Amino acid sequence: MTVTLLLSIAATFAAEPLPFEIHERALDNGLRVVAVETPATGVAAVRTWFSVGSRDETRPGETGYAHFFEHLMFHGTEARPRGTREAQLVSMGAEDNAWTWFDETVYTTTLPSEELDTYLATEADRFANLALTPDGVRREASAVYGEFRKSQSNPDERLNDELYATAFTTHTYQHSTIGYEPDIAGMPEGYESAVHFLREFYRPDRAALIVVGDIQPEAVFTMAETHFGSWTPTEVEDPSPPVAEEPPQEETRRAHVDWPSETAERITMGWRIAAHDPSSEDLALLDLLAAYLDARTGPLYTRLVEGGLVLDAGARRDDFADPGLFKVTARLKEGVALDAVEAAIREVLTEVKPEDLESVRRHSRLGGLLRLESPSTLASAIGWQMRRGDDANALSTWLTTQETADLARLPEVVADTFTDATLTVVTLAPKAEEAQ
Amino acid sequence: MRLLPLLLVACAPKIDVGPTLAEKLDTPVQLVQLHDDAALGVYLQATIHAGSAFDPVGSEGLAALTARAMVRGGAGDLEAAAVETALYDDGIDLDLIVDREWVSVRLGCHPEVAARCVTLLGDMLVAPRFGEAVVAREIEQAQYRLTSGATEDMEGLGEEVLQTWLFEAHPYGHPVDGRAGVITLLDAARARDFHGRHYLRSAVTAGIAGRYDDETLAAFEAQLARIPAASDAEGDLATAATLPAGPPALVLQQPVPVEGRELLAVQLDGQGTGFHLGHPVTLTRDHEDWPAVHLALSWFGAHRQSHGRLFQELREKRGLNYGTYAYVEPYVQRGWSAMPEQGTVRRQPHFSVWIRPVTPENGPFALKLAVDELERLVADGLTEEQVAETRAYLTRRQPIESDSVDRRLAYALEAAASGMPDPNATLGDRLASLTAADVNAAIARHLRPQDLRIVAISGNAEELVARLVEESATPIVYASVTPSEDQATTDARVAEKGLDLAESHVVSSQGIFQ
Numbered sequence: 019m020t021v022t023l024l025l026s027i028a029a030t031f032a033a034e035p036l037p038f039e040i041h042e043r044a045l046d047n048g049l050r051v052v053a054v055e056t057p058a059t060g061v062a063a064v065r066t067w068f069s070v071g072s073r074d075e076t077r078p079g080e081t082g083y084a085h086f087f088e089h090l091m092f093h094g095t096e097a098r099p100r101g102t103r104e105a106q107l108v109s110m111g112a113e114d115n116a117w118t119w120f121d122e123t124v125y126t127t128t129l130p131s132e133e134l135d136t137y138l139a140t141e142a143d144r145f146a147n148l149a150l151t152p153d154g155v156r157r158e159a160s161a162v163y164g165e166f167r168k169s170q171s172n173p174d175e176r177l178n179d180e181l182y183a184t185a186f187t188t189h190t191y192q193h194s195t196i197g198y199e200p201d202i203a204g205m206p207e208g209y210e211s212a213v214h215f216l217r218e219f220y221r222p223d224r225a226a227l228i229v230v231g232d233i234q235p236e237a238v239f240t241m242a243e244t245h246f247g248s249w250t251p252t253e254v255e256d257p258s259p260p261v262a263e264e265p266p267q268e269e270t271r272r273a274h275v276d277w278p279s280e281t282a283e284r285i286t287m288g289w290r291i292a293a294h295d296p297s298s299e300d301l302a303l304l305d306l307l308a309a310y311l312d313a314r315t316g317p318l319y320t321r322l323v324e325g326g327l328v329l330d331a332g333a334r335r336d337d338f339a340d341p342g343l344f345k346v347t348a349r350l351k352e353g354v355a356l357d358a359v360e361a362a363i364r365e366v367l368t369e370v371k372p373e374d375l376e377s378v379r380r381h382s383r384l385g386g387l388l389r390l391e392s393p394s395t396l397a398s399a400i401g402w403q404m405r406r407g408d409d410a411n412a413l414s415t416w417l418t419t420q421e422t423a424d425l426a427r428l429p430e431v432v433a434d435t436f437t438d439a440t441l442t443v444v445t446l447a448p449k450a451e452e453a454q
Numbered sequence: 455m456r457l458l459p460l461l462l463v464a465c466a467p468k469i470d471v472g473p474t475l476a477e478k479l480d481t482p483v484q485l486v487q488l489h490d491d492a493a494l495g496v497y498l499q500a501t502i503h504a505g506s507a508f509d510p511v512g513s514e515g516l517a518a519l520t521a522r523a524m525v526r527g528g529a530g531d532l533e534a535a536a537v538e539t540a541l542y543d544d545g546i547d548l549d550l551i552v553d554r555e556w557v558s559v560r561l562g563c564h565p566e567v568a569a570r571c572v573t574l575l576g577d578m579l580v581a582p583r584f585g586e587a588v589v590a591r592e593i594e595q596a597q598y599r600l601t602s603g604a605t606e607d608m609e610g611l612g613e614e615v616l617q618t619w620l621f622e623a624h625p626y627g628h629p630v631d632g633r634a635g636v637i638t639l640l641d642a643a644r645a646r647d648f649h650g651r652h653y654l655r656s657a658v659t660a661g662i663a664g665r666y667d668d669e670t671l672a673a674f675e676a677q678l679a680r681i682p683a684a685s686d687a688e689g690d691l692a693t694a695a696t697l698p699a700g701p702p703a704l705v706l707q708q709p710v711p712v713e714g715r716e717l718l719a720v721q722l723d724g725q726g727t728g729f730h731l732g733h734p735v736t737l738t739r740d741h742e743d744w745p746a747v748h749l750a751l752s753w754f755g756a757h758r759q760s761h762g763r764l765f766q767e768l769r770e771k772r773g774l775n776y777g778t779y780a781y782v783e784p785y786v787q788r789g790w791s792a793m794p795e796q797g798t799v800r801r802q803p804h805f806s807v808w809i810r811p812v813t814p815e816n817g818p819f820a821l822k823l824a825v826d827e828l829e830r831l832v833a834d835g836l837t838e839e840q841v842a843e844t845r846a847y848l849t850r851r852q853p854i855e856s857d858s859v860d861r862r863l864a865y866a867l868e869a870a871a872s873g874m875p876d877p878n879a880t881l882g883d884r885l886a887s888l889t890a891a892d893v894n895a896a897i898a899r900h901l902r903p904q905d906l907r908i909v910a911i912s913g914n915a916e917e918l919v920a921r922l923v924e925e926s927a928t929p930i931v932y933a934s935v936t937p938s939e940d941q942a943t944t945d946a947r948v949a950e951k952g953l954d955l956a957e958s959h960v961v962s963s964q965g966i967f968q
Contacts, residue, residue, distance in 0.1 A: 037494060057492035057493075058857055058858075059853075060853055061853060061854055061857045063857075092760065104760050104761050105761070105843075107761075108759075108761045108843060108844075108846070108847045109843065109846050109847065109850075110850055111846065111847050111848065111849065111850025111851030111852070111853075111854060112850075112851070112854065113791075113792060113793070113851070113854050113855075114759070114760075115758070115792060128854050128857065129854065130850055130853070130854070153935070153936070156773070156933075156934035156935055157770070157771075157772075157773045157934065157935045158773070159773070159933070159934055160772075160773025160774065160775075160933050160934060160935070161769050161773055161775065161776055163813075163933070164726070164769075164774070164775040164776040164810060164811055164812065165776045167724070167725045167726035167811045167813070168608065168609060168726060168728070168776060168810060168811045170724050170725050170726070171605070171606060171607065171608040171722065171724045172606055172607065173606055174606075206933060206934030207934075231857075278723045279602075279605055279722075279723050279963075279964075280601070280602050280605070280964065281602045281605070281606060282598065282602060313538075313542050314538045314541075314542065315535075315538045315539050315542045315543075320535070323591070324587065324591075329594070329595060329598060330595075351594075377539075377542060377543050380543055380544075380545065381542050381543060381544075381545045382545070383545065383564075384544055384545030384546075384563070384564040384566065384567060385544075385545025385546065385547060385563075385564070386545065387494045387495060387545075387564050388494065388495040388545075388547055388562045388563070388564070388860075390494055391493065391494050391495060391858040391859065391860065392857050392858040392861075393857060394791075394857065
């Protein structure tokens with residue numbers, strides 16, 4: 019599964035101190051282990067969070083490999099041939115999945131906590147000893163192509179892809195996580211590339227193991243050491259080229275997508291912003307602003323939707339490892355001009371007042387607590403803030419930054435962020451003959 | 455290209471007159487309580503028997519419009535905007551699920567604001583304002599979902615077309631959103647009237663869970679007591695006592711039986727071809743055969759899991775697509791999670807298979823292979839070992855699907871409202887003694903591979919139908935996989951398999967829910 023429009027998991031979390039203690043340990047091989055005990059009776063949620071995503075796909079013709087690997091990682095090992103792990107998880111009644119985005123690939127399992135030791139032994143084996151075969155690579159490539167096909171009927175995904183393709187000229191955020199179609203078509207013969215990708219990126223020092231639920235942290239650390247401790251990072255002789263830094267944007271960029279069938283016109287506007295940093299007050303203010311804009315009480319809804327311009331609208335701040343975008347997106351009502359909506363969005367952005375964001379803080383403090391109820395959600399939230407960093411308490415840091423950010427600085431941050439020079443606008447509309 | 459309209463045949467719901475108000479006036483709303491001091495929040499839920507099957511003929515979409523406008527259109531003393539502010543400022547989660555039979559309203563809140571949460575839900579249920587502007591926007595959104603929006607999700611479109619087709623001339627036989635062109639004729643007055651006739655005490659089941667105190671519980675009970683027993687409850691009680699109490703119960707006639715195999719191919723521009731196929735079953739969750747068929751279909755194609763037979767045969771062995779799954783009843787996925795949504799149980803469910811998109815050239819083969827596997831499932835059944843493995847899977851999975859108190863409440867409430875067993879309390883026991891003979895006999899009683907309605911969503915719909923009808927063999931085209939000898943033999947047999955389609959039609963996706 020690729021994630022192109024994933025909601026910010028931690029955007030609205032409890033700003034009060036987290037109700038559970040976060041324990042962490044680093045193994046000698048660099049693997050970070052995080053354990054949180056919660057009252058979830060008999061259930062444990064595990065997230066193995068790899069710092070490799072489509073951002074890291076810098077080798078020509080190999081876009082989509084991070085996501086491809088999310089699939090290949092289910093192909094078995096010498097000790098546990100393909101299907102063995104799945105049979106084991108069936109016997110546990112586990113929920114098992116994975117997802118990939120720009121900065122990460124995440125393997126997610128929720129299982130009976132009494133099976134944790136058995137499960138971790140299997141996971142350690144598959145990450146350290148995956149047995150790739152040319153035939154397995156060819157077979158899996160077809161499934162990826164199938165996933166690509168199912169995404170093609172969705173205009174929102176196409177609009178979002180075009181936004182990043184236009185806003186980024188150099189950085190790998192310019193291609194979607196599922197990859198370019200010619201590269202997907204070439205995956206069946208990509209065995210050598212897959213082996214290289216595995217050796218280069220699936221290393222313990224690029225991973226965090228997060229375990230939440232009915233567990234004892236010390237026992238988790240012991241299990242992790244037992245099963246993952248012997249996993250040794252491998253080195254490749256020809257590492258992928260480094261991710262190119264995106265040059266500064268100097269003027270507004272525009273692009274348009276012709277849609278082959280009847281659909282509502284759409285607009286998305288993205289302004290370049292800094293990479294995520296849980297300690298950044300500016301980013302915390304932008305996050306609060308995005309949450310305010312996104313709410314049904316916010317001006318995108320009250321002015322644009324209730325004002326009869328659009329069917330719906332939303333805002334999101336990219337919290338990426340490298341500089342991303344602050345996005346505002348809307349689906350237009352029939353007969354409304356794109357120019358009018360663009361102007362309205364610009365107007366809304368400049369009119370938000372610092373005091374407007376107070377309600378977002380209260381909303382986060384009260385409502386965020388509910389999203390800690392499930393061990394799965396809490397495990398994802400911890401991982402989301404750790405990501406490429408090594409701080410298991412990044413979630414707490416981020417919540418504190420949001421809570422303490424000086425709201426009075428909002429106008430300054432808005433003025434610095436929402437400039438024409440850093441703006442990319444993409445529109446989507448039915449092709450002329452369809453519109454008629 | 456021959457383009458036929460997909461007919462959404464209207465059907466008037468039949469109703470039973472229930473007990474009189476005098477008999478029901480003192481009966482409180484059934485309240486499920488799951489107190490849990492370890493929980494972080496307080497959760498309030500109400501399930502109302504007022505889903506889209508209750509839509510009057512010519513007003514399809516009214517039930518969903520009513521539910522949406524009820525929670526968004528203002529409540530009690532609060533205008534719509536004030537409700538939104540109250541929800542947002544207090545960090546209250548509002549979730550609304552509207553399905554064929556049930557409407558589920560769920561509020562989650564911090565214990566600090568539980569009192570406010572209780573009042574809000576009470577006012578939504580008892581004193582909705584149905585603000586005109588909100589109603590108009592909900593109508594506009596529904597109209598979009600039924601027209602352009604329907605074509606933006608090829609897999610959702612296939613599932614909805616199958617449901618409407620299986621239940622044509624039946625109260626389930628239109629999308630929850632209604633019909634394009636009909637929904638625009640509705641208004642706030644109609645929603646208000648529908649609410650007055652259906653949101654009555656005997657139609658509501660409520661629940662409270664989490665870290666609530668006695669005061670909150672008492673306040674919630676007081677709010678529920680405000681729900682009228684009958685539409686005229688506020689009038690002259692002497693007169694009202696002679697009226698039926700509560701909303702009339704919905705009597706569902708049997709859906710038109712599916713006989714033989716029929717194909718409906720929907721033309722939707724795009725790169726892939728996907729399928730949904732199935733037939734109605736009489737297998738409700740309280741049926742003694744339900745656990746056996748649920749087990750068999752979990753083995754055959756558990757939702758979004760890789761161990762299913764269909765997943766293995768279509769994706770793992772042949773690389774045909776992203777996944778293929780099978781269901782004993784309609785399955786609504788809950789957001790990003792693969793877990794099922796609650797509040798979606800039906801008294802007339804249908805069995806289905808979902809084949810995710812394949813390349814157009816492999817469409818005929820993928821369909822034939824799935825049908826062939828279904829035939830083998832019914833003919834050969836499961837082994838004792840497969841039954842044991844799947845029983846373990848389902849039994850141990852249930853607590854994982856209910857890993858938070860609000861989820862457990864949703865399960866319990868669905869069971870209490872529908873009278874069906876709560877899987878959390880009963881599934882393990884019901885599966886415990888099943889043998890392969892039990893399972894296989896149940897499969898044979900309820901699954902009919904020879905009687906299927908098949909919906910294809912395809913960018914090459916006309917060609918797909920032509921190949922299935924006219925070509926004697928439709929072999930698989932492997933992009934990259936070299937099959938084993940055994941697999942190649944199976945492939946050759948399946949390629950030549952005739953589907954014996956009694957009827958086949960091609961329709962356009964444009965205007966399909968008109």
